[in-house]
Amino acid sequence: MDQRAQFTPEEEQAIRSAHGEGRAAECPRDGAVMTVREIGGGSFGLGYARRREWLLCPRCHRSVIFDRRRGTRT
């Protein structure tokens, strides 16, 4: 992974909440709608069995990775 700027934990939580409820997540920094990309198993050659989603802000390029194993609350 590269070392782009990251969201704070609070911002990340807001994105997780919105996305977890099936709403379009907006970037807390600039209000842009986050782009969702599915990361399929095997894409990285690591044999991931679980599905992951990558939410990326098209404006500031911050991103959050979600594991979709179960609920987003821990």
Ligand SMILES: [Zn+2]
């Ligand atoms: Zn942004």
